[in-house]
Amino acid sequence: MKVEQIYTGCIAHAAYYIESNGEASIFDPLREVQPYIDKATKDGAEIKYVFETHFHADFVSGHLDLANKTGAQIVFGPTAKPGFEALIAADNQIFKIGNYQVKVLHTPGHTMESTTYLLVxxxxxxxxxxxxxxxxxxxxGRPDLAQHVIEDLTEEKLAAHLYDSLRNKILPLPNHLIVYPNHGAGSACGKMMSNETTDTLGNQKATNYALQDMTKEEFIEKLLDGLTAPPGYFPKNVLMNIQGYESIDDVIDRGEQPLEADAFEAAANETGALILDTREAENFKEGFIPNSINIGLDSNFAMWVGELIPDIKQQILLVTEPGKEEESIIRLARVGYDHAIGYLKGGFDTWKKANRETDQVNRLDVDEFLANFNNDEIKVFDVRKKSEFDSQHLIGAENTPLNQINEYLAEFPKDKKFAIHCAGGxxxxxxxxxxxxxGWDNFVDVRGGFDEIKEHKDAQVTAYVCPTTLL
Structure with a gap:
């Protein structure tokens, strides 16, 4: 018997692979399903089921492609109404995987179809x-996501369901059970997740605030306190997971169109596609195609794509490090951005060699930044989350969170120089x-961000205050 967590840090997501006696099942798979198939093949196992815990909001699940490629049956918990063939399990229904059993525990609250699977x-x-x-x-799980798809499911109603699910279905279970969640720290599906990705249920009973003794009213108040608006792409991902979507193979084929500089420029002009540059920040700042947006693959790429590109059907032209084209397409598709239409063959070097126009970002080290910007006359903008800013910041800086930057554009001066920083760059x-x-050009970006600013002897920062929420 094998239970394996497959964790993808850039979206703080955990899928699970279970194998027993030549049969396997996948729980909450990512969009790119070949690694799961390869794992089962290596074990000499047939993938029998694809179990979904709920209709996910923060990523597009790979259930359809996995079922189509393997013949596995898709399983959802009670009340789920997918727009494709799936088995809707009953509460307490048992599934066999080799010598292993999976028992369905309907645990509504995060969503109404949310289900916990007990492994025996x-x-x-x-x-x-x-x-x-x-x-x-x-x-x-936060109880406010489903209401963005089904209006009468208020966050208070869902929180009340979650209270009952935890007390009636989870807390009575024995302490030795291992808890295998769908997400870890960094996910927007909760507000205080640990960096740990598994634990015993007994330890969670002792330490998790939501499992402590309290009334339903107290639970609802605690759960809703500090919640911020979910990312705008969440409802769109939910609908894709409910209604179905295009095969990842077709998405990759469409995006993997190599374009020389002439063809790339023509495609941008003819389609209105967004030029997305996925190189790391240090490379981007040295030179980039004018009007392109930089969201680097080396961090929470998919999350920031979802936060900052409002139209999930936006056509996208990619500029990547050579060899990173397919990875960029896949990571876009993980959050439902399926309309990459090509990439610049050879990367940014191709653009330079074609003598096309380029742009740059002026980036300063902390020493030079503090020598020139540490005064009251020049504005400094901190694009970290409000909770990060509130915990500690450079005195005089203004907080303009990146995910709300379009709402703050009027704050950035066009007639005066300013500086911008985040935590690390x-x-x-x-x-x-x-x-x-x-259209802004009179600013500098701070290399190393606040992590280096606060350590500098000349930096004037506020005292550290422990944030009350991670959102």
Whole structure:
């Protein structure tokens, strides 16, 4: 018997692979399904089921492609109404995977179809629970996402359901069970998730705020406190997971169209496609195609794409490091951006060799930044999250969170020089590229961001205050 967590850090997502006696199942797979198929092939196993804990909001699941490629049956919990063939399991229904059993526990609250799967081993001993977004390590799923798809499902109603699910279905289970959640720290599906991605249920009973003794009213108040608006792409991903979507193979084929500089420029002009540059910030700042946006692959790429590109059907032309074209297309598709239509063959060097126009971002080290910008006359914009800014910031800086940058554009002066920074330099370069695209040119970006600023002897920063929420 094998239970394996397959964790993808850039979107803080955990899928699960279970194999027993030549049969396997995948829980909450990502869009690119070949790695799961390869794993089963290596084990000499047939993928029998694709279990979904709920209709996901933060990524597009690979259930359809996996079922089409393997013949596996898709399984959802009670009340799910997918727009494709699937088995809708009953509460307490049991599925066999080799010598292993999977028991369905309907746990509505994060969404109404949310389901926890209880794993029972070959000795008929309970081993663990795959909890989806019902229970995280240190947290539980936010109850405000489903209402963006079904209007009368208020966050208060869902929070009340989650209270009942946790107390009636999860807390009575034995302490030794291993909790296998769908997400870890960094996901927007909760607000206080741990960096740990598994734990015992007993330890969660002792330490997780949501599992402590309280009334339903107290639980609802605690759960809703500090929630911010979910990313705009979440409802769109939910609908794709409910209604179905195009095969990832077709998405890759469409995006993997190599274009020379002439063809790339023509495609941009003819289609109105967004030019998305996925190189790391240090390379982007040295030179880029005018009007392109930088969202680097080396961090939370998919999340920031979803936050900053409002139209999920936006056509996209890619500029990547050579060899990173397919990875960029796949990571776009993970959050439903299926309309990459080509990439610049050979990367940015091709553009330069063709003597096309380029642009740059002026990026300063912390020493030079503090020597020139540490005064009251020059504005400094901090694009970190509000909770990060509130915990500690450079005195005099203004907080303009990156995910709200379009709402703050009027704050950035066009007639005076200013500086922009984030925590380490990734987000500030995204913001810099957006400002460049919108016509700003009189600013500098700070290399190393606040992480280096606060350590500098000349920096004047506020005292550190522990943030109350991670959102």
């Amino acid at each position: 081993d070959e000795n008929e001993e309970m081993h663990g629970i795959i909890t989806g977004d019902t229970l995280f390590i240190g947290d539980v 990734y987000r500030s370069m995204i913001a810099s590229s957006i400002l460049k695209q919108r």
